[in-house]
Amino acid sequence: MDEAIDESEGHLLDRFEAVVRSVPDAVALDHLGEHLAYRELDVRANRLAHQLTEHGVGPEDVVAVCLGRGPDAITALLAVLKAGAAYLPLDPALPPQRLAHMIQDAGTRLVLTASTHTPALPTGDLPVLHHDKHTPDRHPATPPDVPRDRDALAYVVYTSGTTGVPKGIAATWHTLHHVIRFAVDEEGPAADEPLVCPQFASLGFDVSLLEIFTTLLRGGRLLLIPEVLRHDPDGLLDLLADRRATRMYLPPAMLDQLAVARADRPVDLALTRLCLSGEALSLHPGIRELLSALPGVVLENQYGPSETHHATSALLTGDPGTWPT
Known part of the structure; x- marks a missing residue:
């Protein structure tokens, strides 16, 4: 299930409850292998x-x-x-x-x-x-x-x-609605693979609300990352591979650490979309190597919404080797 959010669809909680009625037995939360x-x-x-x-x-x-x-x-x-x-x-x-x-x-x-x-x-x-x-x-x-x-x-x-x-x-x-709608519209229609999104951000940052709502409003699976793995790139890499995560929000520093971890121990990842925010992004050779191992990956460099109550982004598609640094 993967539907765009429209103004006419009303409150986001109504949308969530509509998803519940549509896919009541689908996995909403995956936490340490336990499913809800x-x-x-x-x-x-x-x-x-x-x-x-x-x-x-x-x-x-x-x-x-x-x-x-x-x-x-x-x-x-x-x-x-x-x-x-x-x-x-x-x-x-x-x-x-x-x-x-x-x-x-x-x-x-x-x-x-x-x-x-x-x-x-x-x-x-x-x-x-x-x-x-x-x-x-x-x-x-x-x-x-x-x-x-x-x-x-x-x-x-x-x-x-x-x-x-x-x-x-x-x-x-109203603000949250537009931020979520922006994120869903940027992501576009459903992919062939089911949506699996890690909940990586600190709950004190509203990026976490993007992770949560853009996943639950599309009937996807929210992969809850234990605190210890937020500081363990090797363990996180294994979890992303094992759970076949398809989309992830993360800061550039963690992407850098994942690139280093994968260079030492290549694993098969299913990531097709990466949303980067919180820091300046530099696409150095290590990150380019990681991105090149993700066929069809789309990278979105975001700013907001905490800082501005809205979000702006730059979308990178195609061959990661051609992307600007």
Whole structure:
């Protein structure tokens, strides 16, 4: 399944739920070899969304999510959005003072986390909801009846703070819709191979939303990368080959590391599209050698959307040996 997103199709959550109805038993999430189907992902998100509404969460509220990487984080993202609230991702590895600033500055209504992260979270007097992968069955499997307004706040992410205090960037559903539509239109029609996309980016960067939504809205498989493999190019290379990943968003520095790893130990990769962002891209000989081993690969050099609330890109197709440096 691979359909373009159109303005007439309405809210992105409606689109996701349409995919669930269309391919309920298809694999949505692949995490360490364990698979979660679209139907089960949707049910878990709906039940957690009802828990959030029971705690008073509603439209325009900000819910901080601190769960690390894995299926629970994707479930929580969908649940927050289904509850009508805005999603604020928190990395549990960040210093407590930075987490405290983000929680306070964003006007957080509730923190959704796991008990393992609670001791290090500076939540103050905010309510905290602990979540594991088994949301109680007493909650409805259908989504809460809350408005879905594309002008409403969808998420808040923070800059790195390298030039001072980290700044929150708030985006509406309308903004997210256009960014996702841009990405899908750039990718074009479905390929012969099923879409498999790693979720590699930090959840604190909105590139992660591109990975998640451009995959789930097309009925693809989201390959969740464990934190340890985000810093292990050899292990990551093996996983990409084993799971036959077809599209990947990553920074140029990681592409460089993958090129070095593959030069030492060639593996067969199925990648047909690479989306690079976050740093300046240099197509040195090592990277060109990797790209030349990927028949028909398309490389997209992107900028945004955090920095500008929109994205721009340069598309490279054809023989990688002819691409500019």
